[in-house]
Amino acid sequence: MARESKTKFAILGMLNQGPKCGYEIKKELEKSATFFWNESYGQIYPMLKRMVREELATIEVIAREDQPDMKIYTISDKGTEELERWLKLPADPHPVRNESMLKIYFGANTTPGMVKTHITRYRDRMSQQLRDIEDQQEQLDESAEEALFKKLSLRYGELLSEAIQTWCDEAEKEISKL
């Protein structure tokens, strides 16, 4: 992945919403962006350090008794500029890798019985996701303006899960015909 790390921008974007610690960055990313983004601590913590070094953010260390120091990061002017620079650039389409589909594809040639299992599993995963999304949608505070993207993000997950479910239904029928 000799390609500019997106982790930096994911963090920059999160910090742009307000000062945060590494843990919060990860949690909020999970909450609001699960359907299209993910970062691991193994990426976040080292990147935050690097970003302070590169002056994209400042760090404030809060000492706590019997617990590790909490480190609050704040985006700098340079960081804001960097974020905006990236925002102006067109997104490059990230290559997809969907293991479920790969197994279904190859399974058709080898163990046709297995294919149904994978399709069923895939559909079940989508149903579960859909239920989770609906729960979250109910809990959503419609009035909050900040919730707009949270709402749109849930809707994104909803539409995708539904589309995949539809595909699973269709695929199952087609395969049954054989």
Add this chain to the structure above:
Amino acid sequence: MARESKTKFAILGMLNQGPKCGYEIKKELEKSATFFWNESYGQIYPMLKRMVREELATIEVIAREDQPDMKIYTISDKGTEELERWLKLPADPHPVRNESMLKIYFGANTTPGMVKTHITRYRDRMSQQLRDIEDQQEQLDESAEEALFKKLSLRYGELLSEAIQTWCDEAEKEISKL
């Protein structure tokens, strides 16, 4: 990515359809699996070598004048077993990273005007994809049994592109309200 490489299985699955050279593996993957899988030559060629070493495939070298030797790989019994072992395992959901969505998400907080641009671009990409898919669907030989998954794969791409287009339309409207 200290996680068992899927590249091995992608290649194994391709070779299971018949002996192939590295170039063909890549091309056929692009043709039939673009919507859910991708491999680069930088992954394929070294992996093929390793697979011969591990006796998952055998190699046949065809000498050609003025052109590099062509190397045809054939899956071995051990390779078939390995493929089937993997097929039985449940797929692990691969983490998503969709840069378009990330930009749209952060853009809402920073440069609202930019967001529309990204949404438009994203929708345009999907429209183009949809047109490509339709072209390919027309060229499809319905009678060929081998074409079943090719057909299903195109349908998968179609459903996903449509879902994303729908999302773009909705998102644009919601954002315009602000």
Add this chain to the structure above:
DNA sequence: GGCTACATGTAACAAGTTACATGATTTT
């Protein structure tokens, strides 16, 4: 009494991209 959430990190390792290197043949 046990699980989950909070909070930070590192080291080992593997995976994956891109650019480079090379050149014939076929199509437009």
Add this chain to the structure above:
DNA sequence: AAAATCATGTAACTTGTTACATGTAGCC
């Protein structure tokens, strides 16, 4: 005449995952 396709590969580099290490606080 140029562009695309066929065909193989490597090296440099970065990204990203997982397992480990550590411990408190709060909830059920």
